[in-house]
Amino acid sequence: MTDDALLDREPLLRGNLMAAACPSREVLQHVTSRWGVLVLVALLGGGTQRFSELRRRIGGVSERMLAQTLQWLEADGFVQRTAHPVVPPHVDYQLTRLGREVAGHVRELADWIEGKMPAIQRERQRRLEAVAAPAAAKTRRARVAERA
Structure with missing residues (x-):
């Protein structure tokens, strides 16, 4: 029996993101x-x-x-939706225990990114300049060649 077939038949003890048919990939997609x-x-x-x-x-x-x-996120068990029986409709959303856990990890990543933005922006600018410099030189050479 293939690994993919086993994933369909047996409950997972742990996901394997590298397996093409692993449902953890879908959860990762929803979270990220x-x-x-x-x-x-x-x-x-x-x-x-x-x-x-x-x-x-x-x-x-x-x-x-x-x-x-x-x-x-509700289907994955991270968000609880509560619909109140009133008119007009009133629906609340809150994190479940599992949702608070995953949101904490996501918040850490977001905090890291926000804190590193100056360095990230410098790298983006450096890369942009590195790509732009050869293109500008090529354009200048082409103009010189046209005049000659």
Whole structure:
């Protein structure tokens, strides 16, 4: 029996991200997606929040993407959705125990990135200049050749 077939039949004791059919890849995609990271960090810092509050906190996210991301994170057991039986509808979102754990790790990564932004920006600029210099020299040589 292949490893992929075993993954379909037996409960996992531990995921294997390197296995093509491992469901942990899908969870990793949900957690580390552009909006997944931001939703987890927003919920970690804000406790229970309504959809509209999350949307305001997370600049640039569309209603559709926020709804989809919340559904993924809820299905993975990271977010708890509570719908209150009132009119108009009132729905709250909060992290589960598992969600707080993963959000803590994601927050550490986000903090590291934010703290390293000056170094990252310097590297980006250095790379941009390294790529631009040969292109500029090639353009100058082409202009000189045209005049000759």
